[in-house]
Amino acid sequence: MAGWQVFTATLAMLTIMAVTVVSLHQPHRDPDRLSVDRIRERISNEHTASADPVLSTSAWSHGAPDHQLDVQEAHRTMQQHRRCVVGECDRKGAAFRALVDAGRIKPTRMPPALQ
Template structure:
């Protein structure tokens, strides 16, 4: 046999041994973790998130101070995915920029 033939035989043996190992390996079922238990835990965590009080200054809350033009511009960039009128912080930033003349609101369209 040539060197290439020995290489093919060796690779084939490794592949065959790997397949046998995968097929014969016992399936490990974690103890004490049923689907029902995991589902209950996930639902409880979701409920805890819904009832939790958000910390002061949550990113979409309106600011409790007068926002400057620079901060309003950064806020508009940070809240790019938000809509004016739906996100209180972006709405406040929008108003500051309109008052400063940086944005000319289109009558039928807001960002």
């Protein structure tokens, strides 16, 4: 083979390899995946919805609530107090009891502080 044939064959092979590598690394769009803008919008909507002045002042306290918690408020309280221990945080304990009474939680055993 002549030098120009080896050069042309090598160049063609490198071109094919480059096209293959580039095509493998193209990001594929997942239609179910949320875009950054949609995630930001959802977070903004959640912050706006949770800006209830009655909830924002007392929801983060660890004291017992002054009213019976409904299921939605109990779920929110369990999320807000996820690092608290049920037996040590009166608000989380009330939320736990409300969810047990509503049948949303079925504990294998009740925490001693709630028995």
